[in-house]
Amino acid sequence: xxxxxxxxxxxxxxxxxxxxxxLKIFDISLAHVWQxxxxxxxxxxxxxxxxxxxxxxxxxxxxxxxxxxxxxxxDELRRWLTETSPRRVTRDEGILRVFFxxxxxxxxxxxxxxxxxxxxxxxxxxxxxxxxxxxxxxxxMAEFGRIALEFGKRYMAMRQEWAEWALxxxxxxxxxxx
Amino acid sequence: xxxxxxxxxxxxxxxxxxxxxxLKIFDISLAHVWQxxxxxxxxxxxxxxxxxxxxxxxxxxxxxxxxxxxxxxxDELRRWLTETSPRRVTRDEGILRVFFxxxxxxxxxxxxxxxxxxxxxxxxxxxxxxxxxxxxxxxxMAEFGRIALEFGKRYMAMRQEWAEWALxxxxxxxxxxx
DNA sequence: TTGAGCATGTAACACGTTACATGATTTC
DNA sequence: GAAATCATGTAACGTGTTACATGCTCAA
Numbered sequence: 532x533x534x535x536x537x538x539x540x541x542x543x544x545x546x547x548x549x550x551x552x553x554l555k556i557f558d559i560s561l562a563h564v565w566q567x568x569x570x571x572x573x574x575x576x577x578x579x580x581x582x583x584x585x586x587x588x589x590x591x592x593x594x595x596x597x598x599x600x601x602x603x604x605x606d607e608l609r610r611w612l613t614e615t616s617p618r619r620v621t622r623d624e625g626i627l628r629v630f631f632x633x634x635x636x637x638x639x640x641x642x643x644x645x646x647x648x649x650x651x652x653x654x655x656x657x658x659x660x661x662x663x664x665x666x667x668x669x670x671x672m673a674e675f676g677r678i679a680l681e682f683g684k685r686y687m688a689m690r691q692e693w694a695e696w697a698l699x700x701x702x703x704x705x706x707x708x709x
Numbered sequence: 710x711x712x713x714x715x716x717x718x719x720x721x722x723x724x725x726x727x728x729x730x731x732l733k734i735f736d737i738s739l740a741h742v743w744q745x746x747x748x749x750x751x752x753x754x755x756x757x758x759x760x761x762x763x764x765x766x767x768x769x770x771x772x773x774x775x776x777x778x779x780x781x782x783x784d785e786l787r788r789w790l791t792e793t794s795p796r797r798v799t800r801d802e803g804i805l806r807v808f809f810x811x812x813x814x815x816x817x818x819x820x821x822x823x824x825x826x827x828x829x830x831x832x833x834x835x836x837x838x839x840x841x842x843x844x845x846x847x848x849x850m851a852e853f854g855r856i857a858l859e860f861g862k863r864y865m866a867m868r869q870e871w872a873e874w875a876l877x878x879x880x881x882x883x884x885x886x887x
Numbered sequence: 888t889t890g891a892g893c894a895t896g897t898a899a900c901a902c903g904t905t906a907c908a909t910g911a912t913t914t915c
Numbered sequence: 916g917a918a919a920t921c922a923t924g925t926a927a928c929g930t931g932t933t934a935c936a937t938g939c940t941c942a943a
Contacts, residue, residue: 533802534930540809551894565805566798568932573896593894593939605812612813612821617802619828620744624711624795627743629857630850631718634783635790640853643790650797672808674882675818678875679807682868689867690860697856704852712902729922746904751924771911771922 536611537565538575542585543600543608544672550576550596559661560676563654563683579604625650629697637705641698648694655687714789715743716753720763721778721786722850728754728774737839738854741832741861757782803828807875815883819876826872833865 541553548556550573557567576598579585584604589597600608625647632640662680667673719731726734728751735745754776757763762782767775778786803825810818840858845851 532930533800533805536809537805540812543812544809549894550896554894561805561808563799564808565800565802566931569895570897570933571931573894577896591894592941594896595894608809608812612806612809613817616824617806619803619832620800621741622711622743622798624743625797626857626860627711627715627718627739628790628795629853629860630739630742631714631722631786631790632853633850634718634721634786639791646794654797672811674879675807675810678878679804681874682804682807682871685867685871686864689863693860693863696859700856701852710902727922728924732922744903747923748905748925749903751922755924769922770913771920772924773922 533565533617534567534571534575535579536608537561537567538572539579539584539600539604539608539611542579542598543605546599547588547597549591549598560665560672563658564679637701641701641705644694644698644701648691648698651687651691651694655684655691658683658687711743711795712745712749712753713757714786715739715745716750717757717762717778717782717786717789720757720776721783724777725766725775727769727776738843738850741836742857815879819879819883822872822876822879826869826876829865829869829872833862833869836861836865 537557538553541556542548545552545556550569553572553576554569557565557572561567576585576596580587580598583601584607585598585600587596588599591597628643632643635643658680662684665676667677670676715735716731719734720726723730723734728747731750731754732747735743735750739745754763754774758765758776761779762785763776763778765774766777769775806821810821813821836858840862843854845855848854
């Protein structure tokens with residue numbers, strides 16, 4: 532139930548935010564960590580409110596609903612963080628495809644790995660831009676947000692280096708076999 | 710539809726394998742790349758066969774069904790690899806939690822990051838064991854399997870280094886604020 | 888006044904997880 | 916003959932995606 536806790540956590544960290552605000556946070560700050568769609572977010576807000584973990588603190592123009600955590604909600608967030616362990620769910624289509632690159636001509640495999648390197652580089656740039664666009668001095672998530680961002684940067688750099696290394700491996704093999 | 714292509718790809722690469730064999734391959738070789746459950750695998754095999762991308766090559770004892778790809782199946786695998794791009798779906802509960810570590814006492818946050826470092830190290834060891842247990846000389850996936858494995862090893866190493874760096878950051882901050 | 892952006896919600900479908908259910912073969 | 920392992924399948928439920936549907940407010 533990570534989406535539930537992602538939404539709950541954001542309501543705790545960003546008080547007074549609405550579903551619409553959350554949507555932007557997911558699209559920008561959490562884009563590389565936990566994706567969520569608009570319908571998931573609104574759905575989860577309704578469930579969290581029904582379960583008494585968050586509540587509508589105020590209503591604004593255009594039907595805007597600003598949420599705040601309840602005490603039960605804060606407790607649940609802490610419980611999740613301290614009494615449960617994250618599970619590692621691994622699904623990486625980019626790497627999955629590598630297993631099957633033997634089914635396509637060598638030059639196609641090389642194209643693929645080159646594209647992977649480019650993608651990783653673009654992802655790295657995206658994170659640098661994000662780093663510059665956020666107002667860290669104001670942000671309650673400043674300390675741990677920076678730590679998560681650093682992970683993203685290292686991840687993208689590693690991925691790019693790996694793809695470039697992989698290219699050298701495939702090219703060496705192409706020479707051998709002709 | 711990555712699961713579909715993961716199953717199809719394995720039927721192409723490992724001819725004569727059954728659902729049961731596939732299950733083991735997913736649990737061992739693909740554990741860090743694409744998880745799948747038994748019910749997903751059997752379900753997908755049925756759909757792939759119904760769509761004419763694979764077929765039952767022979768039946769063994771205990772109801773065992775050995776599959777082989779059809780020409781349409783091989784074509785579809787190549788089409789997937791060359792004409793579509795992998796999409797990056799990012800969901801990492803371990804990193805998600807980092808965003809909310811400000812909600813728990815500093816020493817709990819440190820415990821969490823320490824556990825992350827230990828987990829990454831264990832994952833690295835698991836991949837080393839896998840590397841030693843596979844018979845690379847016989848394996849049709851040898852070349853690209855090795856490249857994927859190298860990714861896993863770099864990923865785990867990077868993750869461990871990051872968690873250890875994160876710990877130093879949090880510890881420095883603890884000193885400052887008391 | 889019109890368009891951009893704010894703001895919420897639902898319905899249908901696809902994908903993934905857990906648990907249940909069954910039975911054959913081999914090995915000790 | 917009992918246990919381990921091989922082997923397949925389904926049902927119920929939970930999560931995630933896509934598309935649809937609606938309406939308000941503010942600024943140019």
